[in-house]
Amino acid sequence: MRTFPNPFHAPTHRQTTPKLKIAVVGAGYWGPNLARNLQASPDWDLVAICDLDIERAAQLAGSLGGISVVESLDELLDTFDVDAVAIATPARTHYGTVMTALRAGKHVLVEKPLADSRAHGLEMVAEAEANGLVLMADHTYCYTPAVLKMQELVQEGSLGEILFVDSIRINLGLVQPDVDVFWDLAPHDLAILDFVLPGGLNPAEVSAFGADPLGTGRDCVGHLNFKLPNDATAHVNVNWLSPTKIRQMVIGGSLRTLVWDDLNPQQRLSVYDRGVSLDRQAKSAGERKASAISYRLGDTWSPALPEREALGQVVEELASCIRNGREARTGGSSGLRVLSVLEAVTHSLSMDGQSAPVAGYEMAGAGAQLGSAL
Numbered sequence: 017m018r019t020f021p022n023p024f025h026a027p028t029h030r031q032t033t034p035k036l037k038i039a040v041v042g043a044g045y046w047g048p049n050l051a052r053n054l055q056a057s058p059d060w061d062l063v064a065i066c067d068l069d070i071e072r073a074a075q076l077a078g079s080l081g082g083i084s085v086v087e088s089l090d091e092l093l094d095t096f097d098v099d100a101v102a103i104a105t106p107a108r109t110h111y112g113t114v115m116t117a118l119r120a121g122k123h124v125l126v127e128k129p130l131a132d133s134r135a136h137g138l139e140m141v142a143e144a145e146a147n148g149l150v151l152m153a154d155h156t157y158c159y160t161p162a163v164l165k166m167q168e169l170v171q172e173g174s175l176g177e178i179l180f181v182d183s184i185r186i187n188l189g190l191v192q193p194d195v196d197v198f199w200d201l202a203p204h205d206l207a208i209l210d211f212v213l214p215g216g217l218n219p220a221e222v223s224a225f226g227a228d229p230l231g232t233g234r235d236c237v238g239h240l241n242f243k244l245p246n247d248a249t250a251h252v253n254v255n256w257l258s259p260t261k262i263r264q265m266v267i268g269g270s271l272r273t274l275v276w277d278d279l280n281p282q283q284r285l286s287v288y289d290r291g292v293s294l295d296r297q298a299k300s301a302g303e304r305k306a307s308a309i310s311y312r313l314g315d316t317w318s319p320a321l322p323e324r325e326a327l328g329q330v331v332e333e334l335a336s337c338i339r340n341g342r343e344a345r346t347g348g349s350s351g352l353r354v355l356s357v358l359e360a361v362t363h364s365l366s367m368d369g370q371s372a373p374v375a376g377y378e379m380a381g382a383g384a385q386l387g388s389a390l
Contacts (some may be wrong), residue, residue, distance in 0.1 A: 026094070035061040036335055039092055041113060042104035043067040043076045050102045050154075053327040055080050059335035064090045099338065100150075102331075103127060108194045111136040114151070118143045123150040125334050128203040129358060131353030132194075134375055136339055137355045142346035150337045152344040153351035154218060155207035159329035161321040162276055162284040166267070167212045169287065169319075175269025178248050181209065183265040187254035188189040198224065198361050199372045202255040205265065206354045207346060209250065212267070217353045219243060219250075219372045224364040240361055242374075284321060289314025352376070 038060050045068070054062045064084045067073035077083040086092045092101070093116070100123035102204045103113050117124050118140070130153045131137040144151035157163050169175060178290045183205045192200050210217035219242035226235030240252040263278035274287045291314050337344045344350075356374050363372035 036060045036099040037063050038100045038104045039064040039098050041066045043073045047104035048076050053331050057331050063096050086122050102338030106130045106194050114140050123338050125152045127154050132358050134345040134355045137352050153346045155346040156326045157208050158211040158346050160327040165319050171214050172211050180268045181250040184253045186258035186263050187261040189256045191232050192320045196255050197254045198238050201355050205252045220359045222308050223362040223371045225369045226365050283318045286318050288316050
């Protein structure tokens with residue numbers, strides 16, 4: 017079982033530890049959220065905001081108390097002696113920006129997805145490892161109390177053997193200029209599955225179906241399917257065109273079923289002791305047809321969860337990894353597994369939904385198993 021430090025039990029000595037210095041690159045949609053949490057963190061000294069739109073950077077810096085602003089990453093690295101950079105720029109820019117920061121000896125937190133291709137992701141991970149630096153993907157959901165509890169319940173066996181995963185992430189969202197709906201929304205669900213499932217995210221192949229009913233030039237609606245161990249299956253539905261916003265994941269097990277509803281703060285997690293009971297021992301075809309299926313109707317309960325902003329845990333995790341020389345729970349290897357699936361999705365889409373192999377899936381599985389043993 018993979019275990020990580022409990023983010024809700026902060027060490028008592030942290031206030032006396034010198035702060036690390038960091039800058040945020042990108043003042044658009046996600047950068048302000050990162051900047052706000054870094055500014056509030058006892059671990060970090062936010063020294064600068066970097067953005068090509070200097071007025072936008074200045075506006076963000078002013079809202080945080082007059083932090084310095086710069087227009088380029090080169091200017092940032094030449095001017096400020098920072099320990100790390102937090103990158104919140106479009107996916108197509110991640111490779112160049114991250115590699116520049118790593119080659120300058122800086123630790124990096126980068127917005128999802130890790131890169132715009134698996135090949136670029138591999139180079140980024142190799143560069144970080146060669147220089148002893150932390151490279152961390154901002155898979156924010158893996159730092160929420162709900163997903164941490166999901167991992168605990170799944171990996172301790174409370175649900176039994178996993179039979180299926182059904183995830184839906186739909187909303188009336190912006191059509192992104194550089195990625196389709198799979199690359200925009202599915203990284204969240206794929207990262208959660210990589211974190212929660214005992215074997216991590218390790219499908220041999222995937223099949224994906226997309227549609228572009230508005231003629232935008234990229235898929236706005238999508239369905240992704242892949243197999244899990246023991247003939248289980250996973251389905252992810254993503255959509256930019258839905259008038260209603262839904263963020264739900266159902267993980268069905270042989271003992272219990274877990275339902276995560278991220279938009280229900282009163283009951284984000286529900287555990288159902290209800291389901292289908294069937295003897296799964298090996299039988300002949302005739303015996304299986306004759307087997308009686310029974311339905312289990314038990315209790316439903318909702319775990320108590322603390323309410324704490326996930327990004328606060330993200331920036332705390334980054335500081336802890338730097339100080340302790342360890343990989344983040346959403347480090348480079350996790351980011352690569354997500355990238356590998358996304359590339360296979362693109363390949364499947366180009367073949368009208370035919371199954372496409374996931375590059376490096378054997379290595380991904382070995383890495384996840386190693387992490388479980390640590």
